[in-house]
Amino acid sequence: MEDDNAEDMEVEVLSSMWPEDIDAAGKKFNLEKPGADQDLLEDVTFIEEPTIVDFQRLLELTNYSEKGSSQLSYLVKNWEWKQENAVRLLREELENLSKQQHEVELKKLEILEEHRFEDDSYGGDKRPISILDEVYEIIPDVPKRRNDVIYQDQRLEIDGEDDTDTVKYWKQRALNLEKLLELSVNREQILLEKLEESIEKLEKQSSPVEELSQILKRADNFLHFVLQNAPVVIGHQDKDLRYRFIYNHFPSLGEEDIIGKTDVEIFKGGGVKESQDFKREVLEKGIPGKREITFETELFGAKTFLIYVEPVFSKEGETIGVNYMGMEITDQVRRREKMAKLREEIAVQKARETELNKTIHITEETMRAKQMLATMSHEIRSPLSGVVSMAEILSTTKLDKDQKQLLSVMLSSGDLVLQLINDILDLSKVESGVMKLEATKFRPREVIKHVLQTAAASLKKMLILEGNVADDVPIEVIGDVLRIRQILTNLISNAVKFTHEGKVKINLYIIPDPCSESQQKSEFDMEESESHERVVWIRCDVEDSGIGIPETALPSLFKKYMQAGADTARKYGGTGLGLAICKQLVELMGGSLTVSSKEHCGSTFTFVLPHKIPHACESSDETDDFKDMDDNTSTEDDENCGFFQFKPRTLGSLFSSNGSGRAHGLTGTELNFEKSNSENNYSTKYDSFDHDHPFHDPCIQKNRPLNPDAQRIHSNGNSGGISGNVHEKTKSLRPKILLVEDHVVNVMVAKRMMRQLNQDMDVVNNGVEAVRAFQRCDYGLILMDVCMPVMDGLQATRLIRSYEKTGNWDEARLAGVELSGDHIPKEQRRRIPIIAMTANAMSENAEECFANGMDSFITKPVTLQNLKQCLEQYLP
């Protein structure tokens, strides 16, 4: 509702039905609105103009139409009743008079008796005088019958016999009588006058017709008075619909323009025909009706009239015409339409609002569902991470080889479940296109082995798990190893689930680019020019000798929540989500996942993925300078071995691999354990005075005990589970971490996290100190804050890189870093990984880090997870 509607509600000034600017000729009557001080009755005298009457027709109407005659008879009856009333009044008067007369006569008799002698001279013909003449005047219109004309007969009789009594008496008497006579004559005179007057009046008395017409005129005047300014047109049309009478017609039209013409003849434009038809309809049906008609005429523009038409019947019951009354309701209609429009708009608005509310509701629901999913996964993750951390702690205790083995499987399974939970969440990410893939270096053989090992650990059937990696598969490729592991694990567990005896095998081999040959050739040319960007397509078959899949079930196999048969789920369990995730992940990585199966013989799931091969020299560098010294034997085993076989534990040997030489773990572990205890004690002390002296000369702590967990992480990354590293060798080169961070709180948190990860860490507060520390000690990894006082992380990194390149500290000295002279010469030093710690994870920032020689960065605030990942990746 708009505000102006409120104004609309107010009573508007009623404008005239007809326009006010009509030329003077047409302005035949007063159109002005009635003013406050205007004498309304004065208007009444003017108002005979707007009527145009065909009098003859009117006469006919009153004479012949039923209504006319009834009206006439009503008027006559009314007149008669009035007359009767007058007669009644007169009669009453007469009665009254005769009563008075009677009284007067009685009185006279009394008098006569008193004066007996005079009695004879007074005749009984003395008539009483009406004293009520005045009363008569009250009803002057009523004709009076004055037959009781009063006259006085004064007979002067002289009784001679009685005269003789006394002369004086008679004289007296004569005088008296004379006076009486005089009075009587006077009275007679007055009465005569009155009589004449009465007669005159009687003559003047109006006839009933005159009286009637006067009444009519008065009614007419009243009607004019009422209707004059009303937006109403009243008319009568005969049975040919020709106007015979119209009141309040359009001012510019003259009598000759209207009378005797039909609507159509008078007006042109929209609505005229309609009104004429409507009138005709009424005429024909004989039933009165109302209709709203919008006219669009040249004469008075667009106006809407509410028209009432009633038929007029003759005495015989025939229709002889119609009475027609039109009221202009243009403004009302306009307002009504506006209201309707508003109402419609409101309805639309409301509908839209409901729609919006619904959408909001749905969005809220979705949000809640997402929230719920996140909460749920969080809920699952938390206890699981509890289990895994317990296992991690357990792995640091004294265990025998079998326990160690079991625990390592437990850990990797736990990790995998955690990973899976994340990945199920990722499924929705893939679907919405948010999923990002990581590109990291990994060793396919290790992955296969680890996956099989994990599967074997939980194996409860007499199955042989086999892995076969072809020789041409590169030792290292680049891809998203977590996803690939996830796919493999899924497929393997599926295969194991549906296989009751025999083998489950993974075959890995190189295939030519599945895209067209020519394309491959051109790509090959390119590859030769930039050899580090080589792409290989690796095909992986997961083959089982299980129950197989019926052909009919194949098409729906990769659909979400679908399983081969209705009873499959009951029999084998599972969510039916696994294959869908696999397929989506494979396709996301640019490959394809297919299946072939023969019922009761087994199934083969095949996926083909493109992999980049890392830069050749890079890997050779690493093997050259460090790895050779470190765990050459084990990695060589892993790298070259292409065949693994696992049998269920019950079969005796835990697993057999053609790689050997894994017997040296135990002593190392024991050694580690003892020392880790002492380290704990040490660290507590170290922490306690650390607040005051955040910077420690790292050299003081050079003889720190060996860290067992570093071994675990290390071995996990390399050989997957069984620690097969030569600890004696790592001891001297034990990885140590340098944290360069100026902020006490951050230092404390990071240190604590490192403790949790069982890592040793030195802390310095700025870039200069970092350079010094680096010069003095041998670290495996530097965690470098970027923003620091004195010297920031970027410059420190540059200086360190410069040293690594040139073998001297010239640049550092140039930058004003005071260095002690007795630095340890670091021959054959490998490039130390420097990880930036940055608060803003913006990409430009990252680029700056890389440009200054940093290897990676982790965003602040640092989490245990981030730190752990970072160590796993960079700590050799």
Place this chain on the structure above:
Amino acid sequence: MDAITQLQRQFVEYTTSLYREGYLDDQFTQLQKLQDESNPDFVVEVVTLFFEDSEKLLNNLATALQQENIDYKQVDAHVHQFKGSSSSIGAQRVKNVCVVFRNYCDEKNLDGCVLCLQQAKNEYILIRNKLEALFNLEQQILQAGGSVPMMA
């Protein structure tokens, strides 16, 4: 026993409310996870350190912003530190104010900086009170012989 349960429930509710109202974020959970028997007061220690550091920084900032010629670089460095330490303990709202604060520093907008300093102070006092209350609760639970519930 009942008293302990009640205290524990209160503790859980209070902690949840701190997360819900955005005073704390996951980083605080991280801290709690880092605490164990070998280091039972780790969270309190870190947070106390944070308090000391924050007060120093807020004083420095107040002084820096009262100078005739304001060294915005200096101010920014302080704010950066404040942001770092607050994000390290998961004091999310303090951190958020710092982000805005740094923008004002970039613009060299003194009014904005002063406003932000006030906000940062307020947020700091708020989180300090909240955390102190939390530690009090923890203390009470421990004194009553109960164990502090893990907030996963």
